[in-house]
Amino acid sequence: MEDRNGHSWDFYGVLIIISFAVLQLLRSSIFPQFIDGYYHLQTAWGFCKAGGYSTWDFWQYAPVGRPHIYPPVYHLILSIGLKLGVNKIVLAKFMEFMIPIVFLCTLWQFIRKHYTSRLACFVMVSALTSFSFYLSLCNNIPATLACIAGLFAFGQLFQGRRLRAAILLAVCFYTHIGVSWFFFVSTVLLGLFTPRYRRIAFTAAFVSFILALPLLETHLRIVHQVSLEGIGEKYFLEFKLVEYFLAFFAVGIMLKQASYRLFLVFFIASFVFLPYPYRFISGQGYFAILLLSALGLDFLYEKAKAKSLFFRWAHAGLVAYCLFFSVTVLMEKKPDGAGKLSYKAYCADATLPDMLFPSRNERITSASVWLPREYLPLSKLITEHSQDNEIIYSSLPVAGIVLASISDRASANGLLPEISPQGVFYPFLASKLVIFPKDSTLQEAMRFIHGYQLKKVGETDMFKVYVNPLATATMKVRKADVPFVWLFVIFLSGALCFWQDKRMEEGLTKFSNFLLTRYAK
Structure with missing residues (x-):
């Protein structure tokens, strides 16, 4: 079963990985499966709007926004893809x-x-x-x-x-x-x-x-x-x-x-x-x-x-x-x-x-949120009935995040409940488009529809889309804290240090020895 070089074990290990990769490919039709993927896409879009890495999340809980604490590497990778037109x-x-x-x-x-x-x-x-x-x-x-x-x-x-x-x-x-x-x-x-x-x-x-x-x-x-009170996964x-x-x-x-x-x-x-x-x-x-x-x-x-x-x-x-x-x-x-x-x-x-x-x-x-037959027609409705800087909102938060992400719009919804919006705001009043699911909650939403004079502009099998004629709020884009140019410089510097690590360590050792010798005297 095993030779002295362990080659048979290598074969079994590679076979397991290949089997996994094939099944992963067959399963890829349901990707992106989770809401997190859409959050990351929207954050990358926000970085593109800001012109680099932003520590302020203006693309969710719009128009008030909130601090953005998620580390940026993955969002920057996605930003490159978006910039390239992928x-x-x-x-x-x-x-x-x-x-x-x-x-x-x-x-x-x-x-x-x-x-x-x-x-x-x-x-x-x-x-x-x-x-x-x-x-x-x-x-x-x-x-x-x-x-x-x-x-x-x-x-x-x-x-x-x-x-x-x-x-x-x-x-x-x-x-x-x-x-x-x-x-x-x-x-x-x-x-x-x-x-x-x-x-x-x-x-x-x-x-x-x-x-x-x-x-x-x-x-x-x-x-x-930061608060962990809203974390449901502990149950x-x-x-x-x-x-x-x-x-x-x-x-x-x-x-x-x-x-x-x-x-x-x-x-x-x-x-x-x-x-x-x-x-x-x-x-x-x-x-x-x-x-x-x-x-x-x-x-x-x-x-x-x-x-x-x-x-x-x-x-x-x-x-x-x-x-x-x-x-x-x-x-x-x-x-x-x-x-x-x-x-x-x-x-x-x-x-x-x-x-x-x-x-x-x-x-x-059941955890999959990718419903192309629903979301793609909804995305088309959103882009037709709103401007680039206008805000959308859904009474179903998951739908609000997904639709904002694939439609290039800011959302009055927000993921990551650990960080609350910066101040009080009224999502129905701030949003140009409001999306309601077609379920029992739609009856409860009628008071909002009548109260804000919302007008239906379209629907799918699962959702209805309303335009808010009273909405005047827009997404407030904040300039990047670290522009893409400086991020590229930082990346090149890190890559150079990684490549020339031995020379740098030798130089730092000589410098520290020089300081120790000088001040020891």
């Missing part, structure tokens, strides 16, 4: 299709290079045992990009390239808030627990923190405005019982063998996601669990191969269970926190079977 939906589809594949390839290569091909193969098995983890890779592309940068940072750190590791950790900070702190804390803990990496890790962490200070300063300025959790058992089984191995100290620091650092329980249990925090469960599988294989045929087949059955038949226990409560907890168990709920048979349970496809 269709928004095509751009978002490509990102949701490609970035998770790149993440798996990066993770596989990282484990293969620094550990073994066999463990890398089991990591691929563990990475695809949780469908919720897969959804987090697609849903939160900035977090996935930050994970990729973080893995590259640790790869450079293990090679002794302090400056490169620091630059990549800084890229994490400018890509995703939670994941950046995960890798930053991991770097510090690696230095604490592993003496041979102590100086390199501490230096990389310190330099990355200095490089991230401009962004962190903007976060500190508005931290008093929805998914557990993988067998995988958690394998992970806890691997803790003993991890503590005994110093070579797996990195897995320990990842596990401890994953607690930075605790304020977002779903992400901690089922999303980005599951990254540490998948590594540990893979380590458990690897240890059991080592024991089983020396035993009888029964044990070897039992291990093969365990791998098949993780890859195809894994059970998920879902715990949920009403979004307002009222009522009792409810539990459900989903069998054969691993990533590959869920991608192959998406209609097996409603949880797999």
Whole structure:
């Protein structure tokens, strides 16, 4: 099953990745699947309007806006695509299709290079045992990009390239808030627990923190405005019982063998996601669990191969269970926190079977917000009956974000409830177009329709669109804090430092020695 060079394990690992990529391609028709993708598209459009990176969100909760704290790297990448004329939906589809594949390839290569091909193969098995983890890779592309940068940072750190590791950790900070702190804390803990990496890790962490200070300063300025009260995901959790058992089984191995100290620091650092329980249990925090469960599988294989045929087949059955038949226990409560907890168990709920048979349970496809037959005609109505600087609003917030994103309009709706609008405003009064869903709430909306003298201009099977003749508010574009030209200069400077890192480190060492010698006298 395995030759001395581990080539068969490479084959199995690559086969898993290729299978995932093929199913990802077949599934791409529903991309962009989640509301987050449309938020990122609209933010990139806002950057284009501002002329660069903006710390003020004027494209949502318009016209009052709010502080913008989301790190800019992904939005800048999307901005480049928009500037080049790439269709928004095509751009978002490509990102949701490609970035998770790149993440798996990066993770596989990282484990293969620094550990073994066999463990890398089991990591691929563990990475695809949780469908919720897969959804987090697609849903939160900035977090996935930050994970990729973080893995590259640790790869450079293990090679002794302090400056490169620091630059990549800084890229994490400018890509995703939670994941950046995960890798930053991991770097510090690696230095604490592993003496041979102590100086390199501490230096990389310190330099990355200095490089991230401009962004962190903007976060500190508005931290008093951040609230976690509106986060509904804390009432929805998914557990993988067998995988958690394998992970806890691997803790003993991890503590005994110093070579797996990195897995320990990842596990401890994953607690930075605790304020977002779903992400901690089922999303980005599951990254540490998948590594540990893979380590458990690897240890059991080592024991089983020396035993009888029964044990070897039992291990093969365990791998098949993780890859195809894994059970998920879902715990949920009403979004307002009222009522009792409810539990459900989903069998054969691993990533590959869920991608192959998406209609097996409603949880797999119900989260998709991409409804082209509805949104594309609505987008045409919006562009025909409003100007570029006018505002739209929907009583269904998800629809408001999606339609504003694909129609190049500011929205009186807003995503990310952690940051509230800057002041009181009346979305019906501010919006030129108002979109209502055709459901029971339409009757409740009649008082707004009559009160604001709204006039219907069109409808689809699911929505009605009204124009507000009294609306006078418009989107208030703010000039970019960092223009695209300066962003390009910063990128070139970072790329040059990354390329010439050894020369720069030598120069900094000589300069510091000169200062020490001079002032020591």
